[in-house]
Amino acid sequence: GQNIDQPTEMTATEGAIVQINCTYQTSGFNGLFWYQQHAGEAPTFLSYNVLDGLEEKGRFSSFLSRSKGYSYLLLKELQMKDSASYLCAVRPPHQKVTFGTGTKLQVIP
Amino acid sequence: DVKVTQSSRYLVKRTGEKVFLECVQDMDHENMFWYRQDPGLGLRLIYFSYDVKMKEKGDIPEGYSVSREKKERFSLILESASTNQTSMYLCASSPFGGAIGELFFGEGSRLTVL
Numbered sequence: 039g040q041n042i043d044q045p046t047e048m049t050a051t052e053g054a055i056v057q058i059n060c061t062y063q064t065s066g067f068n069g070l071f072w073y074q075q076h077a078g079e080a081p082t083f084l085s086y087n088v089l090d091g092l093e094e095k096g097r098f099s100s101f102l103s104r105s106k107g108y109s110y111l112l113l114k115e116l117q118m119k120d121s122a123s124y125l126c127a128v129r130p131p132h133q134k135v136t137f138g139t140g141t142k143l144q145v146i147p
Numbered sequence: 148d149v150k151v152t153q154s155s156r157y158l159v160k161r162t163g164e165k166v167f168l169e170c171v172q173d174m175d176h177e178n179m180f181w182y183r184q185d186p187g188l189g190l191r192l193i194y195f196s197y198d199v200k201m202k203e204k205g206d207i208p209e210g211y212s213v214s215r216e217k218k219e220r221f222s223l224i225l226e227s228a229s230t231n232q233t234s235m236y237l238c239a240s241s242p243f244g245g246a247i248g249e250l251f252f253g254e255g256s257r258l259t260v261l
Binding site: 046071073079080081082083086125127134135136137138139140 | 180182187188189190191192195203205206237241249250251252253254255
């Protein structure tokens with residue numbers, strides 16, 4: 039089965055950097071996703087990691103360590119619009135993508 | 148533009164009613180999924196389908212069934228709705244074996260069972 043853990047809530051200041059961690063235990067692994075979900079809206083894709091290392095995409099970066107079952111999402115130069123839930127999801131060898139419970143990030147002035 | 152459309156944004160049903168939630172995608176994706184999302188529990192997979200007429204149980208299939216008669220349409224059926232099925236239901240699609248396999252989500256259907 040799958041077990042994915044991430045913090046429930048985080049608060050960070052506008053302009054700062056925040057790191058959202060995700061640990062997972064899965065039977066098979068074929069990639070890890072990060073999604074952003076604003077309140078009342080559908081999740082939208084942020085990043086995908088299948089190999090170890092850091093993937094950078096503008097203000098957002100995602101890191102993966104497969105041996106440790108660990109990933110993080112790094113958000114730089116935080117903006118108020120970054121207030122949202124951030125969902126970590128794991129893709130096993132079959133097509134069933136499993137999500138963590140999400141981290142609700144509040145950005146404060 | 149990628150589009151996943153769910154038929155109803157908000158539904159209110161009574162206990163015991165049969166409920167149909169419809170989802171249509173226009174991207175010719177093979178895979179389609181139904182999730183429910185509840186506070187503190189995150190997104191949980193109910194059923195998914197990787198081809199027409201094919202379906203597989205997710206993590207919480209009890210009380211639900213699905214239908215995939217056409218590639219673009221995936222329906223979730225609650226045969227006899229119960230109050231514990233009050234939730235936000237999200238449909239998603241993805242290409243099979245795609246480079247990323249990213250999920251594209253619909254806007255969600257918020258179901259209240261009284």
